[in-house]
Amino acid sequence: MTFQALYTLTDLRVILRETAPQHQLDETRRAQAQRLLDNLERQVASLKQEMLK
Amino acid sequence: MRCGIGIEARQVNELYINIDPIQAGGRLTADAMKAVIAYGDGYSVCDNCRKPNRLDYISKPPIAGFHRDVAAWLNMDAVRTVPGARRGFQAVTNTYVSKGDPVLLTSLSHYTEFLAVEETGGIVREIPHDSAHKITADATATKIEEVMREFGRVPVLAFIDHVDYQYGNMHDVKAIAKVAHHYDIPILYNGAYTVGILPVDGGDFGVDFIVGSGHKSMAAPAPSGVLAATKERAGEVFRTTTIKGDVTNRTFGIKEPEMMGCTLMGATLVGMMASFPQVKERVKHFDRELENNRRVLEALLSVTGTKILSEYPRNHTLTRVDTLASFDTIAESHKKRGFYLSAALEEKGIVGIIPGATKVWKFNTYGTTPQQAAFLADAFVAVAMDNGLPHNA
Numbered sequence: 047m048t049f050q051a052l053y054t055l056t057d058l059r060v061i062l063r064e065t066a067p068q069h070q071l072d073e074t075r076r077a078q079a080q081r082l083l084d085n086l087e088r089q090v091a092s093l094k095q096e097m098l099k
Numbered sequence: 100m101r102c103g104i105g106i107e108a109r110q111v112n113e114l115y116i117n118i119d120p121i122q123a124g125g126r127l128t129a130d131a132m133k134a135v136i137a138y139g140d141g142y143s144v145c146d147n148c149r150k151p152n153r154l155d156y157i158s159k160p161p162i163a164g165f166h167r168d169v170a171a172w173l174n175m176d177a178v179r180t181v182p183g184a185r186r187g188f189q190a191v192t193n194t195y196v197s198k199g200d201p202v203l204l205t206s207l208s209h210y211t212e213f214l215a216v217e218e219t220g221g222i223v224r225e226i227p228h229d230s231a232h233k234i235t236a237d238a239t240a241t242k243i244e245e246v247m248r249e250f251g252r253v254p255v256l257a258f259i260d261h262v263d264y265q266y267g268n269m270h271d272v273k274a275i276a277k278v279a280h281h282y283d284i285p286i287l288y289n290g291a292y293t294v295g296i297l298p299v300d301g302g303d304f305g306v307d308f309i310v311g312s313g314h315k316s317m318a319a320p321a322p323s324g325v326l327a328a329t330k331e332r333a334g335e336v337f338r339t340t341t342i343k344g345d346v347t348n349r350t351f352g353i354k355e356p357e358m359m360g361c362t363l364m365g366a367t368l369v370g371m372m373a374s375f376p377q378v379k380e381r382v383k384h385f386d387r388e389l390e391n392n393r394r395v396l397e398a399l400l401s402v403t404g405t406k407i408l409s410e411y412p413r414n415h416t417l418t419r420v421d422t423l424a425s426f427d428t429i430a431e432s433h434k435k436r437g438f439y440l441s442a443a444l445e446e447k448g449i450v451g452i453i454p455g456a457t458k459v460w461k462f463n464t465y466g467t468t469p470q471q472a473a474f475l476a477d478a479f480v481a482v483a484m485d486n487g488l489p490h491n492a
């Protein structure tokens with residue numbers, strides 16, 4: 047789960063690179079970012095559950 | 100944000116469009132970044148190293164397969180990974196050049212080629228470029244004849260940079276290799292700006308060696324690169340050790356002296372491997388990169404007085420421009436002097452031009468999206484307009 051979250055952040059990082067310097071996301075990228083951020087929230091929640099149980 | 104004491108997290112490529120001429124092709128893919136996270140530990144690729152205990156035999160992660168794939172991709176017979184193109188040059192010069200031997204470079208050769216020759220005691224002779232800053236087959240033949248008159252023998256090795264670092268010009272490697280081989284001179288193709296950027300076919304070029312740079316053009320961490328050889332030359336440059344300890348009688352299996360045994364043993368190699376599928380794909384679409392470059396160059400040329408010093412139209416995205424009669428005319432009176440240009444661009448979100456440069460400078464648009472290329476084009480014109488430079492944009 048640690049790697050999954052790191053890799054999701056990496057995918058978000060790539061969006062930042064591809065849209066620099068203005069970071070204005072078109073519809074496709076916005077949807078992609080939304081999906082990645084949703085995944086990240088789930089991955090962090092799972093991490094919390096596993097590490098703090 | 101810091102990633103260690105005194106080490107700021109680097110966010111250049113997240114915050115800016117980076118047109119640094121040497122950095123454009125080495126930006127990591129997402130997969131390479133992920134590989135670096137997982138394989139950052141020292142000898143991380145060695146978990147499953149088994150006899151015969153050599154890097155290019157490891158199958159998990161699939162390093163052996165990567166070596167085979169890169170060789171096939173370059174249409175060469177054997178490949179080794181090296182810590183940067185310069186170490187590839189060094190392996191070849193160490194194999195073929197002895198003290199006093201003449202070696203053919205060009206007037207546009209990278210300095211590391213000179214150093215690789217220097218280390219062996221060889222003597223460089225440069226093929227001069229023509230008025231268009233191109234190295235030609237005719238000039239190669241003339242220089243070889245000169246060397247023969249001077250040394251009484253042909254050069255023991257020739258280097259040719261397919262795309263040179265100074266102008267980003269593309270040179271006729273195939274014709275030059277044909278001339279070199281006519282004189283039985285092995286030829287090393289320096290693909291630091293091409294391998295991983297555009298299609299490279301060693302068999303078609305007829306070269307003996309191909310050197311590529313992972314961190315310059317294959318979306319890999321530094322230092323990384325590849326050295327490829329034909330079957331005939333592989334046995335020479337990738338010869339195996341024969342040394343034996345006099346006390347211990349130790350020998351060292353199939354380790355290769357020119358590679359110093361194993362080469363890239365962690366994140367550098369796995370980063371290069373992780374990017375490879377995308378790198379193989381991106382070379383097929385170099386026309387898109389040239390289109391982005393054209394867009395930016397047209398904007399620059401719309402600023403009165405700007406000249407393109409590289410061949411034009413362009414065959415590569417690394418480009419040298421002369422702005423003595425345009426942007427440099429502002430530098431003299433501007434309170435930031437020559438730094439005004441890079442400062443104005445940075446304010447707009449663009450970095451990579453040498454701070455202070457307003458006369459002759461280089462940039463590389465490789466890897467920009469069409470939107471970023473358009474932004475770049477507009478930014479150059481905007482800086483010109485802000486400073487009252489005449490333009491026809």
